[in-house]
Amino acid sequence: MKDNITICLIDDHQLVREGIKLIVDQTKNMEVIYEFECISSFKKAEIKNVDIVLLDLTLADSQGVASINEVKKKLSNTPILILTMHHESQFGVRAMQAGAKGYLTKDNASSELIYAIKKILNGKKYISSNFSELLIATNFDKHQGPLHNQLSKREFSIMLLLASGKSPTEIGYELNISIKTVSTYRARLLRKLDIQNNTEITRYCLDNSLII
The missing domain is CATH 1.10.10.10 (Winged helix-like DNA-binding domain superfamily/Winged helix DNA-binding domain)
Known part of the structure; x- marks a missing residue:
């Protein structure tokens, strides 16, 4: 993992972005260097040398896994951590299938965000214990869950x-x-x-x- 971690944050709520930046700023050698409120502004921007993308799934101009696809078109080799209000049962499986490296609900961000970022940048995936159980159920029985x-x-x-x-x-x-x-x-x-x-x-x- 790099000594200095750079982050691109995409979320349409300013208060959420400020809260995430506050958590990140309290961590040494970690910084949000790009932030966007929608996919359109992200697509128009020139982005270089970012280590990870924190992505909300409910944006004004993009919904669900479509947002992941748009990010991957622009930053194909950059890992994506989903940071959302939606429970894992709603988008979790789809997000991981679409290429996200982790899925974190916003109510757990204060305690888990930094750990999730570091785990992903160490080449692993981040999922909560509840999500792990959901993935097991989905893999063994597609009729489990929604x-x-x-x-x-x-x-x-x-x-x-x-x-x-x-x-x-x-x-x-x-x-x-x-x-x-x-x-x-x-x-x-x-x-x-x-x-x-x-x-x-x-x-x-x-x-x-x-x-x-």
């Missing part, structure tokens, strides 16, 4: 886009797939979630705090 854990990565992405009000045409354009393919994935996720239409998709996502 129904959306049964969805494929593509089905999950399309579910979130439909829940946000986007049409199949808009989704097809965004994901570079045909409208027919979007419809096929939609039919599969409806069956797996045991729901009937887009209104119920939105309700499911709201009930499970997958969108706000």
